[in-house]
Amino acid sequence: MFSFPLLSGGDHILYGIDILNCKKSYSRFDGLVEGLLPKVQELYLSEQRKPKKEKNPIYEQFLNILNDGVALVKKCKNTSRYNVFQNLRYASQIHQLEKEITDFVRYQMPVNLSLDVKNFIEELKNLRQLCEKGSVDERKVNEAIVPKLTNDPQKNAVMLQQIGSDDMFDGVLDEAPPSPKSDFVVGLEKNISNVKRILLDRDVSVVGVDGMGGVGKTTMAMALSDDQEIKGVFRNNIVFITVSQSPNLKVILETMWEKIVRRKKPEFQSVEDAHRQLQQQLLRQAKPTLVVLDDVWSRANLENLLFEGEGYKTLVTTRDRSTIPTTTSIRIYELPVLDDADAMPLFCFWAFGQKSIPSSADEHLVKQVQAECKGLPLALKVIGSSLHGEPRPVWESAKNKLRNGESISDYHKEGLLRRLESSIDVLDEEARECFLDLGSFPEDRKISVDALLDIWVYVRKMEWHDAFVILLELARRNLLNLTSNLRSRAINYGSASELYFSQHDVMRDLALHLASRDRIVQRKRLFMPKKEESLPGKWEVLKDQAFDAQVVSIHTGAMEEDQWCEMNFRQAEALVLNFSASNYFLPSFLSSMTKLKVLIVLNYGSKRATVNGLPAPSSLTQLRTIRLERLNVPSLQEHSRAFQSLEKLSLSLCEGLGNMSRFNSTQSSLKLPIMLDFNLDHCCDLEELPPGICDMSSVENWSITNCHLLQKLPDDMGKLCSLRMLRLSACLGLKELPDSIGKLGKLEYLDISLCECLKELPEEIGQLKKLQVLDMRECSRLRKLPKSVEGLKSLKHVICDEKIGQQWLRVKSSVLKELRVEIVDAHFSLDWLDG
C-alpha cells in the first residue's frame, strides 16, 4: 500500500507533471548517482581502513543512500512507461532521494570536511612541534632513531611521534595486520581495474604489462594478486614469481610445480624437461590458476615459463614490450605514467610527508620539479624524498638539472637513469664512489651493512665512521633501504653487523650504468649485472688481458671447478661472490689475486652451501677481511697461518662450526695473528668455541651473537687482552661468563643483552676498569649484581630492564655518580621477520 503522491499536495502535482516523462527525470538522477558513487565508494573504503575509533560513519550513510538510488534507477528502468502509478511512485522516491543527496552534500559534507581538516592541522602541529623540539633529545635521536631511519618518510614520521610519546608498544597489536604489500598505490587504481578486466576476459590467457622501470608494474602486480575479486576467481591458486634479469629457470619451474601442482616435485633433467612435465600436469589439472611473472627480461625466459591450460592465466610484467610474443590470446597493457593530478599527491607524500603542497613551500617551484619527474612513480619517490627537507636553493638546482636532461617525451631506460642521476649529483665525490660499489650486491636482498662498509673501509680507505655517515646519507636519499634488527649501541664502537640494507633494482641499474661507462678492462668496478651460469662471455674474451678493476662482483648459481676460466684480476682488492646453490667451487683465479683485501662469499640459497677449492695457503697474504654467509664453513685451520694480514672474520648463518671445535681439540690452535675483528652471527649449530681461539690476542672486537646452542665461553678468555668490544647478544645457552673476563683490561663495551639463561655475573667483572657501556637488557634470569660492580670506574651507561635497574640506581647513588642508567622495556619488534 503506498500513499498516492498526487493527492498529498500541490508541490507534488508540479513534478507529477514532470513524471509524465519520468524517464527523463530518472536519467538525470542516474547521472548524478553514477557520478557520485565511485568517489563515495573510495571515500568509504579509505575510511574502512582506519582503526575503528576513527571511522567516520557518515560515508557509509552516504554510500547507503547512493546504493538505494542505484537500486531505484534499476527498478525504474525495468518499469514500463505506461505503468503510470508505478512511475509516479518511483518519481516521488527519486525526488526524495535527490533531496537527501543534495542535503547531504550541502550540509553534512562541508562540516565533516572542515572537521577532517582541523584534525589534520592538529596532527601537523604535533608533528612540527616534535621536529622543532629537536625531537625530544638529540642524543636519543642519534642513538635510537638513526639506526632505524628508513627511507619511508611516513614511517619515520610515525616513529618520531612514537618516540615523542615514549610509547612504542601501544596500539601495535590493535591494528589489523598490515597487508604485506602496503605500497602506496595512488594513481594506479584505474590501471588496476583495467588490467583486471582484461585478465578476467575468457579469451585472454596471457596479459603482459609493459612499462618503464619504476612505473609501478610490480606494485600493480602485487596489488592485483592481493585483489579480492581476483582472489575470488583464482582462490588460492595465485602464484607470484619474481623472474628478474638472471633467473634460474629450473628453480622457478620447480617452485611453480610445487605451488601449482602441490605434489612433491619429480627430479627434472633440464629446463625443457621441467617445462614439458609441468605443461602435461597443467593440461590434466584444469583449474583456475593465476601466475604472476614479475620483472621478466627476455623472451627466451618468458617462453619457458608460459603454459596453456583450462583457466590457467599468466600476468607478465616487463620493461621491454618485445619480450612478449603476440598471439590472439595475449594482450599487452601499457602501463602509463601518472598524470599530474595523480602525480602531485605522490610527490608531495615523499617530499613533505603529506598529500598536498604545504603552505610553506613555493607552490610554483614544487610543481616545476614534480613536472620534471614526468609522472614516473619511482622518480617521484626518489626525487621527492631526496629533496625532503632541503632548502630552496637545492630545489632550484634540482629543477635545472632535471631540465637539462634528455628530451623528456622519450621514456626509455636511459632517460630514466639520466633523470635519476640527478639524485646522485647532489652527492659529493666520495659518496658517489660509494654508491657505485652498491652494484656488487644483488637487488632486493637483505645484505649486512658490514659487508658494504668493509669494501669502503679497505678498498676506499675510509675511516669506519666516515663510511657509516655516507651509508646514512645514501639511505636518507632513498638510494638504499636500511633496516635494523635491534637497537644497538655497537655502532658507536665500529660494528654495524645488526644493520641490513637492500636496494631497488632501478637504483642498482643506475649504479651499474654509471660504473660501466669505461671499457671493460679499464673499469674500476667489474660487476655482473645479473646472475649467469658462469662468467660473462665478454669477460672471458679478455682473459689474457690484465683487468684494472678494484672491485669484482660475480653472481652465479652452483659452480664446478671447470666452469671457471682463468682471469687476470691482479689489481682487484675486493671480490664479492654471490650465488645461490648448495655446492660451490671457489674460482681458481682467487690464488692469483695477490692484492685482494676483501673477500665476501654470500649464498642466497635456502640451504647452507658447501664450499670447495680454497686457494693454497701461500696466496692471499694481503687478505684483510673475510665474510661468509650461509655456508658450511670450510676448515680454516691450515690456512690460519697464511692469513697473515687478516683483520676481520665474519661468519653469518654458517654451519659446521661444531666440527671446527671437535677437530681442533687435537690439532694446534687456530692462530690468526693480527686479527682485529671476529664475528659469529646466527651460527645455529655452534656449541663450543675451539680452545685455541683465545690466542688471538690482538682482537679488538669480538662478537658472537644469536648462537643459541653455545653453552660456554672458553675459560682462557682473559687472554684476549686487546678487546675493546665484546658482544654476546642472544646467546641463549650461556649460563655464566668465565671468571677470566676480569682480565679484559681494555674492554669498553660489553653487550650481554638477551642472554636469557645467564644467572649471574662473575665477581671479577668489577675489574673491567675501562668498561664504559654495558648493555644487559632482557637478561631475565639475572637477578642480582655482584658487589664488585661498584668498582667499574669508567662505566658511563647501563642499559637494562626494570628489575636490575633498581640495583644499578642504588649503585649510582652510592658510588658511580656519573652513571646513566637507561631502563628499557622488553623490545617488541617485527623487523626480524623481514630477513
Place this chain on the structure above:
Amino acid sequence: MESTPLFTVGQEIATFLVSCGIVSKAWEESRLASNSEGFSLNEYEGVAYVAFPSFHEIEGFTVYESKYGEGNIQNDKKVFFGCLEGNDGQPALVHQGALKLFLHIMENTDFQAKLQIYMDSKQRKHKPIIFVGHSLGGAVATLVTLWVLGKRLMQSSPFCITFGSPLVGDVRLVEAVGRENWANNFCHVVSKHDIVPRMLLAPFESIAEPLIAILPYWQGLIADDSKGEPDYFIQDACRTLLNNVLQYTHTVANYELDSLRKLDGVIKRSPYRPFGTYMFCSSEGAACFDNSEIVLKMLHLTMQSHEKSSNEIVQDCFSEHIAYGSVLKHVIEKSIGGKRTANPGSESSYERGISLQLDGIGVGAQNDHARISLQKARNIENKHNTNITKLAIELSEAQRSMAELEWYKERCEKENGITYYDSFKKLDRKDIDANLRRVKLALFWDEIIEMWNRHELPSDFQSKKKWIYAGNTYSRLVEPLDIANYYCVSKGNRNSNYLLDGRSTRHKVLQKWMEEKENTLSSTGQKPRSKFASLTQDSCFWAHVEEAWKDLEDLKQGQHQKLERLEMFEGYMTRMINDRKISSDVFLEESSFMMWWVEWKEHNKNQSPEWSSPLYKIMEIEGWKG
C-alpha cells in the same frame, strides 16, 4: 624480597560470623536434627538448612579396617566427582565411618529427591543452602557439601557449618579443596577443649575402648542437656582418652610444616588434616584460621591449657563437645562487649592482630610458640601471593613474544607460503630469531611449573582460568616449534620420537591442567566447532606427522607392520579434520603433512588403484576449505 602482611582478620571474621546469626541458627538446626533419621530440612528466612544428626552409636565411629579408620573416598558407585584427588593424582582418603553414614543417607533416604528442587537448574530463583551438623553429623555435612560442590551447579554454592566435627579427610583432600578453591565454603566451629575434632589424630585402637565407655554418658547429656556429674568409671575413661589424644595430637602437630606431606614416616601418623575455615571459640572470644597447617597447630595448642587443672580439662573436654549453644552465646557476648585490647608492646598492626587472635582462642598472646608458627605460615602464604603477582607481570611480557611468534606464523604463511613449522626447520635468519622467542617462552613456563612443584604458588593456582588458558595457547602456538627443534637437533637419528622422549614436562603439565579444567566445564557441554581452529588443537600434531613420515619410509622399505600405525594416523587425521580441530595452514602446499599425503596416496594407489579411505575422500574434495 621479604615483605610481611599488613594485618590479619581472623578475629574480625569470627566476630562477624557469630554476630550475623547464621552460626547460632545452624547450631539450633543441628540440635533439632539429633532426633531425626538421616537428616532434616528446614527453611528459615529464605535459607535452607539441611542438618545431620550426630552419631548415636559407636558403630558410626568405629572402623577397624585401617589404623585411623581412613579409606578411599571413591567406592564402587563413584558417588563423588572425580576431582577429589591429591596433587599426586591419588584419590583422597576419608574417614570410613562418616562415609558410610553419608552413603546411607544418599541411598536409603529421600535426601536426594528432597534436595532436587534446590539443585534444579530450571529453578529461577535459587535458595541458598547450608549443610550443618554436630559431631559426626558435621563430618557427614562436610561430605555432602563436597558432593554438591562436585556437581558444579552454576546457580548455587552450598555452605557448610559444623560443630565439633571430627576431621574428615587426608592431605590429598586438602589439596583438592585448595585446588578447586572450595575452602571458603566450609566453616568448622571448634570449642577450645572439645575433644572430638582432635580425636582422629590418635590411632583407633587407643580411643575405641574409652570411647565406648563414655558414649552412653554423652548421649544422656545430649538428651536432657543437664550437667550431671559423671561417675568415677567414666571419668577415668575420659582421662585415658584425653591423654591419648593429647599425646598423638602433639606428635602430629609438631612435625615441621613441610614434612607433613611425607605421609609415611617412621611412626605412621594420622593422615587426617583439616581444611576450610576453623573458628576456635574460648571463654576469651573467638578467632578464625583457614590455613590447614595452622589449624592443625591450633588444634593442639588450644587444648594445652595451663590455666586449668587437668581434672577440669577432662570435664571440659566432654562437656564442651555438646555445649556449643552456650559456647556461642558466650562468644557473642564477648564480641558485643568488645573487649579487644592487644598488648601495646606489639609493634605492627599485623602483630597486634596475631595477639588478638591468640587471645581470642584462649591460647594467649604470650605463647611464643603459637605466635611464631602463625607468623611463619602467614609469611609463606604471603610469599605465594607475591610470587603470583610477579608472575602475572612476567606473563604480560611473555605475551609479547607470543604476539611476535603469531606474526612469524602469519608471515611464513602469507609471504613464503609454508607453515611456520616447516619454515622453522630451514634455520634461516628469521627462524633462528624465532627460536629466541621460543626459548624465552620455554624458560618462562618452565619456571612456573618448577615453582608449582616447589609449592611456591597459591594452592588454587591450578584452577585459575587466566593461567590455564594462557598455558594452553602457549602450547598450541609454540609446541610445533619445539617439535621442529627436536627433529632438527636429532637430525638423522631415526629412533628419536618426540612423543616418546622429546616432549618436555611443561607441555605435559599444561596439557594435564587444561584437561582437568575442561572436565570441570563438561557439564555445560561443548558445542562442536563450526570453523577450523586457528591453531591446531592437538599441539603434538606435527610430531604425529613426523612419525608418519618415518613409518611411511619404513613401509616402503618393506616393513609391513608399519601399515597399521599409518592407518591409525590416517584415522586420527580424519577425526581431526571432521572435528575441525586442525588449523588450515596444515594444508598449505608445501607443508610436511601435504607432502606426506601425496606420498602416502601414491603408495596406496600403486598398491591398488581403487584404494580409498575417509581421509582420501576429504582430501580429494579439499574438504578443509568448506
